[in-house]
Amino acid sequence: MSKIGILAVQGDFAEHCQAFRCLGVEPIEVRLPEHLEHVQGLVIPGGESTTIIKLMDLYGLTEAIKERARSGMSVWGTCAGMIVVSHRIMEDDLHPLDLIDLDVRRNAFGRQVDSFEADLAVPVLGQAPFHAVFIRAPAIERLGAGVELLTQLEDDTPVAACQDGVLVTAFHPELTGDTRFHGYFLKLAGIGQPVTGSDSSPEHSTSVL
Numbered sequence: 001m002s003k004i005g006i007l008a009v010q011g012d013f014a015e016h017c018q019a020f021r022c023l024g025v026e027p028i029e030v031r032l033p034e035h036l037e038h039v040q041g042l043v044i045p046g047g048e049s050t051t052i053i054k055l056m057d058l059y060g061l062t063e064a065i066k067e068r069a070r071s072g073m074s075v076w077g078t079c080a081g082m083i084v085v086s087h088r089i090m091e092d093d094l095h096p097l098d099l100i101d102l103d104v105r106r107n108a109f110g111r112q113v114d115s116f117e118a119d120l121a122v123p124v125l126g127q128a129p130f131h132a133v134f135i136r137a138p139a140i141e142r143l144g145a146g147v148e149l150l151t152q153l154e155d156d157t158p159v160a161a162c163q164d165g166v167l168v169t170a171f172h173p174e175l176t177g178d179t180r181f182h183g184y185f186l187k188l189a190g191i192g193q194p195v196t197g198s199d200s201s202p203e204h205s206t207s208v209l
């Protein structure tokens with residue numbers, strides 16, 4: 001039985017599912033609290049954080065995810081997902097899940113046309129730089145004392161971090177075909193070594209973001 005869940009209420013959950021399949025793991029699509037029952041690691045994908053937060057509330061997932069995270073379920077938020085798991089969203093009335101001690105700013109780099117890509121050094125993934133795709137991305141504005149910084153942009157803006165079992169990336173590893181972050185999250189969730197690595201593609205798709 002798969003122990004990786006992908007929150008599948010909105011956003012690019014299908015691309016995350018494909019990346020885990022490349023590692024030999026068949027994920028569970030999580031749409032209702034009962035889908036979390038066997039999940040050891042939950043991915044909250046990119047998409048639209050306002051919509052994801054509203055739909056999580058509507059389907060009773062907000063408390064269920066918080067409760068499971070408190071009892072040890074790992075969580076990985078990518079882009080909008082990073083906003084959803086944060087402590088605070090600057091200049092916004094939305095209530096995030098507060099699973100990691102960092103504050104974020106939505107659309108910190110501008111609009112869709114200002115999307116960009118960057119090769120980042122991510123020491124926990126090894127020597128090769130990670131090609132990161134930023135689409136209407138948030139930035140981390142405050143990093144709590146207990147949060148480990150995993151990588152930053154050239155101007156020192158932090159864009160990936162980890163605290164206990166909670167991982168965040170402001171960018172979209174599921175769109176590049178490099179599965180090292182997915183493998184890293186499997187290990188964080190205690191699911192062990194990935195079966196295979198891959199730098200070949202899931203199809204790139206940004207239509208839902």
Ligand code: GLN
Pocket residue numbers: 045046047048049050078079080081083106107135136137138209
């Ligand atoms: N700008 C979106 C938001 O605020 C995030 C975009 C994305 O996930 N690519 O939720």
